[in-house]
Amino acid sequence: MPPAAQAAALAAVRPEPFxxxxxxxxxxxxxxxxxxxxxxxxxxxxxxxxxxxxPRGEALFRAGDGFQSLYAVRTGFFKTCVASExxxxxxxxxxxAGEVLGLDGISSDRHTCDAVALEDSQVCIIPYGQLEHLTxxxxxxxxxxxxxxxxxxxxxxxxxxxLGNMRAEERLAAFLLNLTQRLQARGFSSSSLVLRMTREExxxxxxxxxxTVSRTFSKFQEDGVLDVKQRxxxxxxxxxxxxxxxNAAG
Amino acid sequence: MPPAAQAAALAAVRPEPFxxxxxxxxxxxxxxxxxxxxxxxxxxxxxxxxxxxxPRGEALFRAGDGFQSLYAVRTGFFKTCVASExxxxxxxxxxxAGEVLGLDGISSDRHTCDAVALEDSQVCIIPYGQLEHLTxxxxxxxxxxxxxxxxxxxxxxxxxxxLGNMRAEERLAAFLLNLTQRLQARGFSSSSLVLRMTREExxxxxxxxxxTVSRTFSKFQEDGVLDVKQRxxxxxxxxxxxxxxxNAAG
DNA sequence: CGCTGTTTTGAGCGTCCTCAAGAGTAGTGG
DNA sequence: CCACTACTCTTGAGGACGCTCAAAACAGCG
Numbered sequence: 205m206p207p208a209a210q211a212a213a214l215a216a217v218r219p220e221p222f223x224x225x226x227x228x229x230x231x232x233x234x235x236x237x238x239x240x241x242x243x244x245x246x247x248x249x250x251x252x253x254x255x256x257x258x259p260r261g262e263a264l265f266r267a268g269d270g271f272q273s274l275y276a277v278r279t280g281f282f283k284t285c286v287a288s289e290x291x292x293x294x295x296x297x298x299x300x301a302g303e304v305l306g307l308d309g310i311s312s313d314r315h316t317c318d319a320v321a322l323e324d325s326q327v328c329i330i331p332y333g334q335l336e337h338l339t340x341x342x343x344x345x346x347x348x349x350x351x352x353x354x355x356x357x358x359x360x361x362x363x364x365x366x367l368g369n370m371r372a373e374e375r376l377a378a379f380l381l382n383l384t385q386r387l388q389a390r391g392f393s394s395s396s397l398v399l400r401m402t403r404e405e406x407x408x409x410x411x412x413x414x415x416t417v418s419r420t421f422s423k424f425q426e427d428g429v430l431d432v433k434q435r436x437x438x439x440x441x442x443x444x445x446x447x448x449x450x451n452a453a454g
Numbered sequence: 455m456p457p458a459a460q461a462a463a464l465a466a467v468r469p470e471p472f473x474x475x476x477x478x479x480x481x482x483x484x485x486x487x488x489x490x491x492x493x494x495x496x497x498x499x500x501x502x503x504x505x506x507x508x509p510r511g512e513a514l515f516r517a518g519d520g521f522q523s524l525y526a527v528r529t530g531f532f533k534t535c536v537a538s539e540x541x542x543x544x545x546x547x548x549x550x551a552g553e554v555l556g557l558d559g560i561s562s563d564r565h566t567c568d569a570v571a572l573e574d575s576q577v578c579i580i581p582y583g584q585l586e587h588l589t590x591x592x593x594x595x596x597x598x599x600x601x602x603x604x605x606x607x608x609x610x611x612x613x614x615x616x617l618g619n620m621r622a623e624e625r626l627a628a629f630l631l632n633l634t635q636r637l638q639a640r641g642f643s644s645s646s647l648v649l650r651m652t653r654e655e656x657x658x659x660x661x662x663x664x665x666t667v668s669r670t671f672s673k674f675q676e677d678g679v680l681d682v683k684q685r686x687x688x689x690x691x692x693x694x695x696x697x698x699x700x701n702a703a704g
Numbered sequence: 705c706g707c708t709g710t711t712t713t714g715a716g717c718g719t720c721c722t723c724a725a726g727a728g729t730a731g732t733g734g
Numbered sequence: 735c736c737a738c739t740a741c742t743c744t745t746g747a748g749g750a751c752g753c754t755c756a757a758a759a760c761a762g763c764g
Binding site: 308382402403404415417418420422434435 | 741742743745746
Binding site: 310 | 701
């Protein structure tokens, strides 16, 4: 391992010195603490003590790694991807601040996908054994945790619908609407966004080749629906995107 | 509502008089009771008291229905499907004995998909509020429940890989291998199976049109991989199916 | 035995993929 | 500061895979 990579690896596992408690985290309305009282939040603070920095391009975990903890994205942006036996890769999701990573690992005590940071990121470490223990005492936490898992299942079903039924333009429109909605929930503009991922990663997520993604972006630009400058996207006509998704057959 | 449908609806909600406890159920190695002691099983028996018969073609629940309970398939076979805003349908899974239905409902207190019986079926009703309560006391039950949710997420990722990356033959091969493996785990032959679903339902699940599914079955028959007599399938060359899935690029 | 729904098979077409080249962008080091 | 390299993105041409439309065979059921 070259010195630079070694330093990066060290940085990746070094816990953050400056603790930000769940109880005072500005993501608590999106993340695990939803619906918990201040006393309950203090208990949660004891659980989520460590943070971890993940530099752009590095993996938070990889398929096959032992499963110990869940992770909540504090800052930054991740992709998760699974690989088939013959090596083809499928991006299964993109995660932003407040979203939880690692739920796949519970089933077999091993992670089954890779989680890779698409920009320099920070995650809160949620030791899973301790979480199970605490959820036995705090029913609000338990219910929120179950909701997060269930929401992941519902989200995956939506992606299956997209992959099974939609055409390229519809897929990209659905993808962009989903991104802008999630950004808006975090206080960002719903019309202007910077893509954190490559055309190839978008294509992998949407079941398309990168050339098709690029062509579809160009078409949206020609049609006046988007302004596309590399990864800087401006949504000019959100209703056109919505029409593509909801009236997809016509 | 015509009398026949009315009678069917009544039958669908009438609890089964003959109780079969989890502790003596032959599916307990596949279902919720995995890993529990006999004392714990007695507690679970108190929870899972009711059964419900679902005739072929009827829905156990539909998207939008209020969420009260999870369901464990006791006998029979189900499909789950979601619909897009414009009415297109995507089959998200097929469930057989020992598998759990309804996990999607936890996220929003409403079901987000339809669960439809593909043959006359029976399910065990697992009241969700009581399950949450009991999992706070029985850590083995809690862990098994979390594993079941996590396994569903992992399964969905596998379907996304299939839908995003595989060609028609590879999809059908993966589907058949998955079915035979699950049947084998339940003590059935791994080479002979009767499909419970139509070509259209298989196609919806695999992101293909029914004609493509039919053609692919015919091709497998020509190639000597399968014997296909309508829904009666015999796997003649399982390794050929495996090669299609794992060496899919070549 | 006719009705209905499912399955098979064919012919032609469209969407997306493959292959390829070139332009744009970012990061590195002289 | 600018060349150099690596990566990403765009665009074109041609082809393949799966879809659409259509008709007929088949099975299940009242």
